[in-house]
Amino acid sequence: MLIDTHVHLNDEQYNDQLDNVINESINYGTICFCVMGCDYESSLKAINIAKKYNGSLINGKQIECFAFVGIYPGEILKNQYSDNPDNIEWIKDLYLNNKDVVKGIGEIGIDLYWDKTYKEEQIAFFKSQLNIASNLNLPVSIHAREATQITLDILKEYKGKVKGVMHCYSGSVEIAKEIEKIGFKLGIGGVLTYKNTKLVDVINELDLSAFVTETDGPYLSPSPFRGKINKPGYIKYVVDKICEIKKLDYDTVEKILENNAREIFNLRRS
Numbered sequence: 001m002l003i004d005t006h007v008h009l010n011d012e013q014y015n016d017q018l019d020n021v022i023n024e025s026i027n028y029g030t031i032c033f034c035v036m037g038c039d040y041e042s043s044l045k046a047i048n049i050a051k052k053y054n055g056s057l058i059n060g061k062q063i064e065c066f067a068f069v070g071i072y073p074g075e076i077l078k079n080q081y082s083d084n085p086d087n088i089e090w091i092k093d094l095y096l097n098n099k100d101v102v103k104g105i106g107e108i109g110i111d112l113y114w115d116k117t118y119k120e121e122q123i124a125f126f127k128s129q130l131n132i133a134s135n136l137n138l139p140v141s142i143h144a145r146e147a148t149q150i151t152l153d154i155l156k157e158y159k160g161k162v163k164g165v166m167h168c169y170s171g172s173v174e175i176a177k178e179i180e181k182i183g184f185k186l187g188i189g190g191v192l193t194y195k196n197t198k199l200v201d202v203i204n205e206l207d208l209s210a211f212v213t214e215t216d217g218p219y220l221s222p223s224p225f226r227g228k229i230n231k232p233g234y235i236k237y238v239v240d241k242i243c244e245i246k247k248l249d250y251d252t253v254e255k256i257l258e259n260n261a262r263e264i265f266n267l268r269r270s
């Protein structure tokens with residue numbers, strides 16, 4: 001089975017069609033979903049979606065659906081958490097009250113692409129959420145845009161205490177190896193199917209044990225769906241590409257990628 005380790009099924013673009021999206025995904029082989037939170041409301045919505053679908057039987061397949069809770073760097077500036085990075089006890093509470101489906105902290109990190117003004121605030125919030133992850137022994141899903149080095153430097157401070165996935169990785173082979181060294185995996189999605197992507201070198205140079213699959217849906221659809229809404233089932237196209245690069249058969253690659261995701265996110269086998 002395929003695992004979508006990073007998807008926003010709580011995004012309003014899926015609102016009316018969530019049942020269909022999940023049905024379609026199952027037909028493609030994606031049966032496990034990790035739904036990311038971006039703030040309190042979307043974290044709560046992720047939990048509600050996970051509770052609705054986790055364990056349900058659809059088309060003869062038992063669905064696994066989990067939630068990650070946290071504050072996305074882009075959300076830090078525009079909500080009530082903006083002034084105090086210690087005022088995020090709700091993240092811990094959401095986990096403690098919903099341990100059956102909450103499997104990690106995410107999507108957290110640093111984004112200096114849109115706005116560098118609040119860099120220090122982003123760092124503070126990122127660290128306080130890493131502290132929560134460390135204290136609760138939960139994995140994290142990391143967003144780093146125009147901020148790979150600074151994010152990596154912070155994660156190095158947490159080496160051995162926090163593990164997780166560098167989501168939507170699209171950087172160099174060198175940085176990929178550094179990320180692997182601190183116990184993180186690289187989330188590979190639609191970008192791998194785009195023309196002239198450097199990611200082909202990363203897949204080539206690192207062992208298959210370094211990677212997990214993801215969509216970041218509804219964003220970043222793989223070719224041939226580029227520009228359209230992304231769906232967890234489309235991971236199949238990413239795995240096809242990995243098979244082509246690694247010259248391995250689909251079943252082997254699928255099994256290894258599933259195991260990688262289960263190991264890094266502590267997802268029990270159903």
Ligand SMILES: [Zn+2]
Nearest residue numbers: 006036107216
């Ligand atoms: Zn995301």
